[in-house]
Amino acid sequence: MGAKVSQLLVIICLMISMISAQNADIATLQALKNAWQNTPPNWDNDQDPCSGSWDGITCTNDRVTIIKLSSMGLNGMLPENIGQLTELQILDLSYNKGLSGPLTSAIGDLKKLTTLILVGCGFSGPIPDTIGNLESLVFLSLNSNGFTGQIPASVGNLTNLYWLDLSANKLIGTIPVSNLIMPVGLDKLTRAKHFHLGDNQLSGGIPPKLFNSSMKLIHLLLENNRLTGTIPSTLGLVTSLQVVRLDRNLLRGNVPSNINSLINVTEMFLSNNQLTGPIPDLTGMNVLNYIDLSNNSFDQSNVPSWLSTIKALTTIKMQKTNLDGEVPAALFSIPQLQNVDLSNNLINGTLNISSNPSSELELVDLRSNLIADFTQRSSYRINVTLVGNPICMESGVTDKFCTVPIESPSSYSTPRNECVPLSCGLNLVSSPNCHCALPYTGLFFFKAPSFSSIGNFSIYNSLRDSLMAFFQRTNLPVDSVSLKNPRRDVDDYLVIELDVFPSGGNPEFNRTGVLEIGFALSNQTFKPGKEFNTFVFIHENYADFFPEISATALTRGTKHKSSNAGIIVGSAIGGCVLVLLLVLAGIYAFRQKERAETTPQQSQPFVAALGDPTSDSDIVPQLKGARSFTFKELQNYTNNFSEMNNIGKGGYGMVYKGSLPNGQLIAVKRAQKGSSQGGLEFKTEIELLSRVHHKNVVGLIGFCLDQGEQMLVYEYIVNGTLKDSLLGRSGIRLDWMRRLKIALGAARGLQYLHNHADPPVIHRDVKTNNILLDQRLVAKVADFGLSKPLSDADTTHVTTQVKGTMGYMDPEYYMTQQLTEKSDTYSFGVVMLELITARNPIMKGRYIVREVKEAMNKNEELYGLHDILDPIIGLSNQLKGLERFVDLALRCVEDTGNQRPTMSEIVKELESIMELVGLDPNTDSASSTCASYEEVSKDYPSSNDSLFSRNEGSLPME
Template sequence: FLSNNQLTGSLPNLTGMNLLNYVDVSNNSFDATDVPPWFSSLQSLTSLIMENAHIQGKLPVSLFSLSQLQTVSLKNNRINGTLNIGPTFSSQLQRIDLQNNFIDAFTQRAGSTVQIILIGNPICDEGVTQSYCSFPDQSNSTYSTPPENCTPIPCTSEKVSSPTCKCAYPYSGNLFFRAPSFSAFGNKTVFESLHSKLMETFKSHGQPVESTSLSNPTKNSNEYLVLNLQVFPAGIDYFNRTGISSIGFILSNQSFKPPHTFGPFYFKANEYPYFAGLDKGSGKPLSTGVIIGAAIGGFVLFSLLLFAGVYAFRQKKRAETASKKNDPFALWDPNTDSGGVPQLKGARSFSFEEIKKCTNNFSESNEVGRGGYGKVYRGNLPNGQMVAIKRAVQGSTQGGYEFKTEIELLSRVHHKNVVSLVGFCFDQGEQMLVYEYITNGTLKDGLTGRSGIRLDWMRRLRIALGAARGVQYLHDLANPPIIHRDIKSNNILLDERLNAKVADFGLSKPMGEPEKGYVTTQVKGTMGYLDPEYYMTNQLTEKSDVYSFGVLLFEILTARSPIVNGKYIVREVKEAMDRTKVLYNLHDILDPIVAANSAPGSVEKFADLALRCVQESGDSRPTMNEVAKEIENIMESAGLNPHAESASTSNSYEGKGKDHEHPYIKESLFAYSGSFSPSRLEPK
């Protein structure tokens, strides 16, 4: 089937294609050619259609002897000579159309019923009245599925009488067959085979079809065979939507396979307006059920539209929230109080020029550290206050949300054991935090010796108490209460008198009273300090900080990181502990400084407190207020006054003369801890 494709060159040679039954290469631009000899060699040929194909010469008699040949259409060529179909023409031959050629004679055969059309040939000059010189009567070429042993009855309105003589609303449309192997439409056998195949297919798919009707076979402008199809419902007058959908699916997705003589097809359905038994000609009012159904349907549709609107609005808000997290100051105009300006209490906003001036234009001599976040500079404000300025890498969005969180939270907290935020700078694309200057580094540095400060047992007790009071303040006295989420030795800073100050609020979560059991969408913290209950339930409470503080107490006892070579400090202490022995049998785990200089019983009480803090269940852990009071009791039993400030500065401690790194180089000021790897967490 290659008609109407503007093909050029020589006419294809189809010799040897013995299974080919349909040939149509009409209306192309092939070179002029004599009648091809392969015309007579295609033993399975049923239809030869080569209109306007520039063919010339005489048709061989052998062509019409092909046993399966039904149709020959060679209109608008240069066929000449005498048309002779021979005495042994095919019994299936039904139509020969040679309009507008140069046939000048025709040898008729007695008893032949073959339809021959020679209009436009010399043989049909004016005055010739032979049947082949006029268009054939089409009345005998139509087909319609006959009634099945019954008499059709008149039907009202738009109902149609089915082949079983029942009135119903059929599902109708047209079947388009692109390349049928027959051309004459008077042979009812081929249409009956199609009808049988349709019914067989519908029944095998369980469709509610009683009968089908085929009618009005015609050829369209593309030479497709077009058949009108009507499908009648079984048991009722109409199909429901499911039935129409299923039947349409079978006919449209090629589940139905017609007899091979029809070839490939497609189905084009007519609109079906008769759903739910709607009888357009009955004049009956809609039933109550229909009205109720329509009302429910309308309500459902309205609800769906409302839901879609709400969903779209929420998605938009989520997108805006995500955008704000990436750039939390996007809506802030530094010259106004609107938009995304941080809500500050006791801290101020610095301009870029002010920061530039107090750091001597960010000179290298003022640089005291650097890390993944950026650089830290020492600066002096006009009032003489020394500050540490943490400057983010310009253009970096790292820690954007945490940056704003830390500003807002730190500006609200004012306690001697919490690092004070002096202010911040958000100007000319810069993100900078301005802190009070802390001179003696982190507790981590002190425990490992990197700071050059020797922390004996008594000093460690004071540091533990100061840190406990700082966290207690966040939980109980800050407004709103704050869960730190990242308590660790790197986030406890030591000032010039070795007072502990809780730092780094990048992961902190402000907590209102109704949110005491806040469920997070992403667990955050530092591996080793992280509360396993928080990890397993995603439920964040102040007891999560208590667990982390318990790990910190073990770190103060041992001067070890929580996880070393895959060994978890909490598990190590539990496995080694024996309360019947001196120092609970922890000699091999304790820092030698602690083991050698502790007051009797204080280490044991300290270890007991740490174990209470790391209980598996948060409900079994003490509050930070209780933790602070217990440390006070331990200090009093060791002969220390828990309410007295450290009397000496760090200059009097051993090793102070040794140079040490600035505290802001460390994690406490550079790394905002993100998600952790659960597979490496080993709390037991």
């Protein structure tokens, strides 16, 4: 009897314990709800979270085991209470940028956690040591946050770990490995296949002990840190490796000779270090696709013969590696070869591309070598660049290979199925299946693709197909996907935009659909294939749209009880909404009819008006000094618009280089036929530029309105855009002195537009792509397609719908639609920050203004900005005046216009800074005491169609 009573007491105790644990889980979820803003609406009900009524929560036996809240727009901190969910196995809070503050040490109490994913949030502070308590953890992704401090050595306790991603944070210190004092480190993670530690601030050497033959590692990503010392020979022991990225560090010494033991490596990046000794012999690495050894100080040697033996190569990058001799013709016959960059070496003799080059070969870049001759064949469709070689230095040379090619962005987007795209309203987009819907959107960052050509559309089509197959296989509610705008970013990652459209004819995903898609991409369930390798997906927060979507969409798939009163109220509201929609539809149809009737006039905004004396004066362009060219004249000046003279392509049309009879070089911007938007820009630019004349504003020479053509004729600006030079595309080295000169020149151009043009002009699209550099690096403001003149009635602002480029756009203008001169000031402030960092305004979800403010410490030299300054800008002792420059830039990007300086005030302050550093602000040349004019002249010119067309980054919202 006593035994039975004891058993009964045990059962009762267990039941009480279970009930207590269940109540604790519910209390913890309530604590999460109280700590966060923008939680799912159904978290406000009084039902049990484990009944399936709370989005993102999954329970087993009434205990919370899964929390998946990806892409919900959550704001707040992760409270300590999270540690009480002791049965939790999966925690995914990815893509909630509003989740910030430190990662609580209570995270270490989740002993059953197998998956922890916090990709693309706003967490900061050190990663807690307690992370090492999660001994069941298999998947750890803390990338794309703001974590600081060192990598905890306790991570080495996670012996079941498969995936470790700490990239794109602000981690410092050395890579932890085990030793007598600390018995754990990353070397203990022998089951891990992924070490993603790039884009941090890690320092010290790569520990030899980090690698051993027991490891199963396939991806080693340590790029863009501050690692020093030599590459350890133990790296050659990890023969499972497939991708190795050690680029953009401070590594030195010889590359270990056993590196060719890595016979499974497909991509190897060792570029932008200080490596010396012989060029590594990679013989036997027969599956190698992509090799980049650029910008190292290897011993002078011939182009390696082993390159021709690796038949899988698609990309060879050995820029500035001390190569000499001739390039073997056999190199170009590698079957899959796409891109060869051997620029800035000592290669000489005759360039002979074999008679049977690879059918995939697109680019051979041998600029700045010693090549004296080139055996050409008319059948080549290869872009060969020999700028800076003796063959191009003879007078009168006009061969196409003696000009710097313009890298045109890929125009790829997923083709539509056999249907007619719809015109969708609000935030909706026409899907590839021609359904109007709100897509789940974001960016893929592929860190080690096997190919270099971004123009291979078949590869993107296969990626789309594999994505759709994945979504169908996992039963996710996806109708179609769209990929578009593939490009290389400043880190040489391949970036592709993704849109995912809902199935079932729904206009939007419900929350469950968003959660599942976000989790599928954040936890790397989707495998993109060997061509793309490892990736990071960063989502644009879908939850931000929910307030604009119907209440029905928010609750789709869930059942709620409602009273009759609720039904009556709902019906009444629905009826009102229906009437309102009918009225709006009628107005829309009437306006569409009016627009259709006026389309012919808009497509040719003032062609007819020029010959009609009765035409409205608002339509006729007010031309002052611009010359009218005939079509035949421009045809002659551009060699019949030949392909050789084509120097760019934009949304407006083609741009051609030409020469007037007096020898003056011109750039002819030729509109595409039937482009109504181009016609409006044409009218704006011709009216504005014909009235403005300033050395810091690009000069309009004339126009053509002949034979149905619309063309603008500009002075030819040889050194392209400021953006190109900051990104290293133009070959021009911009030191601190030159950048000051360029900033002052651009400021003076804007000052002229604001204060001296008649009428005054607001540019509305100030950015580094719209600042051009002439042969003496004098800055010229360009591209007036979005500009607005100020009339007498508009003394303070112009009320207009928003246009511009994200990242440069004035937030006050964006919110109020009131465009002022201070809107240009804000954009110029962003340009100033770009000048000192050479970073894009928005990169990987990080905004340059916020990055500078967060990194800045006025108590330190150069405000403590060493980590984000462009290394090319010069040494610390050469950056006199930089603090004042930063102060001025941050005044320009104040939130409200009344706190920002005028362009006149900016010009005065920049002139004062230049005088402080010993420069004459009134000289035209951008050469400096550190870089003579002769240096400028040998920096090779480049062309860019940004002068002549609105860039892809522009945001037309009108």
